[in-house]
Amino acid sequence: MPGIYIHSLLGSENDQKGVEATGRYRSINREKLSIEQLEQEIQLEGSLREQIFNGLMKRIEKRKSEKALHPNAEQKVLFLDDRLFAIARTYEKTSEKLVAIINTSGENIEVPMTALKDELEAGSLKDTIGEVVYGAEEATLQLDPYQAMWLKDNGT
Template sequence: MPPAQFGNAYLNFLSTHDGIGMRPLEGILPKSELNKFIKVLKKSGAFLTHRISQNKKTVYEVNVTLIDAFKETYSGKDNLVLKRFILAHQILFSMEGIPAVYIQNLVGSKNDLKKLETTKSFRSVNRRNWDFDELSKLLKKKSINSKIYLSLINLVKLRKKQPAFHPNATQFTLQLEKNIFGIWRQSIDRSQSIFCVSNLSRQKTKISLLDINLISTEKWYDILSKKRITEIEGNITLLPYQSMWITNKKF
């Protein structure tokens, strides 16, 4: 995507109170791939809202909470739902622009089927009305909700410290191995670089740091795992759905 003019910014988000919009995928994903994707989302508990244009019925949006949307994969269910959910936000937070997180995503809400029964509106599954005291207690317990909340809050805090994540900082897409998504961000004053690499698969995957081209005169760190990268010409192994933010400056 072209960079936004300085002083303007993209607003990036994964889902909203309406669910997950499908229209942005039109013309990008082949129809067969889009249908396969929607089929997996339906298995995860999603409901479909359609529109009719030129006598054609197409899926306009998928109504589901984000955590439930990650329950199924093309290969079936597994125990990596939380890892996929966090990875999606790590990618969201790394991209050019300003990230926005819907409240139901922040607290890990699941589909509100009781509200759906009452309203008969598919959009209701992602519009839970939380009681403040109930939610506060839940977020203090050991629960998937508290894990999600603390993980995302910590990511926000970490992101805010990085000049390379300024909304108008440079972004380039990296050409890496299959199932690896990567971007390079550079601060406006060019003092900080962050290479954001993410494993989109359930398999361990090795990548060569030569493909990222880290400068040998700098020290490099993965600020997500808080580990030093010592062999800049070697390989790194990404665990299933793991992301790394590799930078030359720690803040």
């Protein structure tokens, strides 16, 4: 099970004062949290902590609902572009398929729809993270810098 660092989950920013106080660079990510303040910030609509925490919680719920992301699903690495990390996952019990593509660069990247034809039906595709549907007539998928997509055949 992948771990999520608590300060990443909670949207903590760098603790520069902690570095200055201790003289240790590791203190940058050792912010001391007050549970009361943390609860207020997570509940404050539009706050950085609320956006990050709730965004990650929604992503975790989506991940749990995707059979192809089950730990026992088959996995194959796809070589689409050096700046992309891409895997095709298939859950054998239901034959559900999903292609995860992560743009690891600070650049916009286009992925030809034909590059996914061996993994997905390559008709209409749905990005289950962004809830965006890409029609069969579209030639490419556009990934923004550091964007992730979980693509499935639309309708599955």
